[in-house]
Amino acid sequence: MDVQEVRKLDAYLKKLFGNARMRVVPRPKKEDSAEVYIGDEFVGVLFVDDEDDERSYNFQMAILGTDLED
Numbered sequence: 001m002d003v004q005e006v007r008k009l010d011a012y013l014k015k016l017f018g019n020a021r022m023r024v025v026p027r028p029k030k031e032d033s034a035e036v037y038i039g040d041e042f043v044g045v046l047f048v049d050d051e052d053d054e055r056s057y058n059f060q061m062a063i064l065g066t067d068l069e070d
Contacts, residue, residue: 001026001034001048009046
């Protein structure tokens with residue numbers, strides 16, 4: 001992902017989730033993905049999917065059992 005693409009994804013996720021604290025950050029030494037944060041907390045990874053000559057993105061987010069505890 002280039003800088004322009006990361007910026008577009010960043011703006012899209014902020015608007016989609018209504019959260020200005022979301023941010024998309026390029027991954028070091030990886031060109032096919034970017035990290036997603038809310039503030040300083042890592043929440044997932046965005047992967048590029050170029051299958052069938054159509055570019056799309058997959059957002060992967062893990063939720064740990066400990067995250068659900070009060």
